[in-house]
Amino acid sequence: MKFYVIGDVTVDHLYHLDRLPAPGEEVTPRHASMKPGGAGGTISVTLARLGHSVTLAARVGDDPFAEYALSRVRESGVSENAIQRDADRLTSTITVMQTGAGERAMISDGAANRQLDPAKLKARDIEAADALIINAYAMIEGPQREYALKAIEAARSAKTRVPVFIDLGTGAVNKAGTSLKADVLGADYLMLNQHELQALTGTSSISAALAQLGEAGAQQVVVKVGKMGSITWTPTETELVDAVRPEGKVVDSTGAGDTFTAAFAHAILGGATMAGAARAANAAGALAATGIGAQERPITAADLAGALPGMVASAPAAAPAAPARTTRARKTSAS
Template sequence: MTNRIVIIGSINVDNILHINRLPQPGETIAMSEYSQAAGGKGANQAVASARSGAATTFIGRVGDDNNGWLMIEKLKREGIDVQHVITSHTLPTGQAYILLQESGQNSIIIDHGANYQVMVEDVAAAADAIQAADFVITECETPISAAAAAFHQAKAAGVRTILNPAPANQRLTPELLAYTDIIVPNETESGTLTGMPITDQASLAANAAYFRERGVATVLITLGDQGVYVVTDTGSRLLPAFPVHAVDTTGAGDAFIGALASELQPDLSNLYAAVQYAQRASSLAVQGLGAFPSIPHRLAVLAAAKNA
C-alpha cells in the first residue's frame, strides 16, 4: 500500500560555502567552493517521502521571486502535490547559508523569509488532504501555531502525526506535543528541548521519558553514527547506524524522516523495520553533496540493503 503523506514545512534555497574548518572569532578564511541546492527541512522531507514511493502533498509558502518559482518546479518534478504552496508577495523565499567543513559536518544559518508566513488558514485550506493522509509531518522552520493546527486536524481524523522538532529554537507547546504520535529529534535538539544534555544512557532514557510524559507515545532520538534510540509503550531499543563515510550531513535527518513515513505502516506494526529502512536512506544521503541531490530513491535504498 502506498502511504499518503502531508508535510507542512519550510522551503529554502541552500547556499553552501565549502570550507576546511569553521573560522575562529575574528578570523577570516577563504572558502574552496560555493554551490547552491534546493532545500528546507519540509521540502527535503517531502522529496525523501516521494522518492521512497509515498503520495506526498506539501503545505508551505515561497516568495514571488526566482527562488520561489524554482522550488515549486523542483517539487513538481518529484511528483509532489504543490496546490497548497502559497506565494507570498511581501517576503522572499527562505534561504539557508551552510558552512560545510571538509569533515562533512555543517553549520547552518537560516533566513526564514516566507516560511514564517505559513498560517493556520493555510492548514485549514488543506483540510481534505490532511484528513485523507496516513501521516502528517511537520518541523520547526514554520510557525508552531500552524503546526499545532495541522496536528489537531490530523488527530481529529485519526491520522498519525510525526514531529521533527528542528531547529530546537521554538518552544514546543503542550498542545503540539499532545497531538504528536511520533517525535524525531536528534540528540542535540532533544537535550536543548528537555534541558537535559544527552551524555550517557541514563540521560538518553530521561530525554525519551520527558516526551512520553507529555503525551508522545513513540520517541525516536537519532544519535548520528551511533544509531537511533527507539522508545515505545513496549520498551526501548537502540538500532545501530550503518557505517559510511560522510561527505555532507545536510538533510540527513530529513531523508530519515521522509523515508520513515513512506515505509511505516499507519498502525506502526513495522516500526523497527521502517526505522532501519530510514537509517539506510540517511546513510546514502550523507555520501552526497546537498540536500535534494543526495536524497536516495527507494530502489537505491533497497539495493544498498541487499548489497550490505
C-alpha cells in the first residue's frame, strides 16, 4: 500500500522525572535522552516498518538536528521526496517532561514544520496514494495548514477517492479549539483522545461530543481512552474495544498515539473492521510505550497479528474506494 503522510518531524528531548518542577525550581531527571520524533515521522516510520510504501511531507531546517530528526525515517525507507529544507528556520524540537505517575508537560516549537510550502505539493502524489494521513498539528497555522487542506481537497477530488485519516493532538486542539472542527470533519476516519474530543466539541462527556460530531457530519471516529482501550463510533453503532496489555514494562508514552494511528490505518487498508483495526492499534500503541522514544520500539505485522488473529500481514492490492463500514457492534455508554 502507498501512504502519503503530512505531519511534523522533530528532535525530542525526553526527561523522566519524579515530579514536574515548580516555577523557578531545578530538578534532576531519573533518565534523560534525545530521540527522533514528531507525529509525521513516527506515523511514517511505523507504516514503513509494516511493509508499506510511504511518502512523508514535512519541513526541516538546514542544521545538524535535521539529519537526526530524519534518521529513523531514512533507515525505514520512507520516501523523502516531499521533505523540504528551510534555510531560515531551525528543525522543530520538543521537550517532554513526564513522571512515573503519568503527569506530563511539553515545550514544542513548530519552527520549520509550520512553513511547509503548499506550492510544492503535487496533487498527483496524493491521487496515487491508497490513503492520506494528516496529523492535526499540520492544520493549525502557517503555510503547513494550507498544504494540509490542499492535500485533503486533492484526496477528495481524485478519480478514485483517497481515504483520509486525521489524527488530532492535544497541543493542536488546545491552540485551535472548536475552530478546528470544520477542517477535520472531512476525514473518513477521525482519531483523537478523550480530552481532544471534548475540547474540539466544547462538551463535557464522550457521548455528547460524539453526538455533536455526528450531527455535524462525522462518519467514523475513534476515541483513544487510555487504559480502557478505544471507542469506535459511526452514526449507527458504538463499540468499546478493550486495551491490549503489552509484554514488557511501559516506560514512555511519547509517540504511542501516533503509533496507534499508523497501526489503525494499516489494519483498515488490510481489510479489518473498525473494531478490529482499533484492537490492533491498541496493541501497537501499548507496545510503543515499552521503548523510550517515539520510534524506538518497532511494530511488526507479527505484533498486530497477535492482537488481531487472521489479519493479513500486508494490505491487499487495492485500497477500499470508500471508508469501510463496521458490522453491528455492542452498544456502550460513554460519558
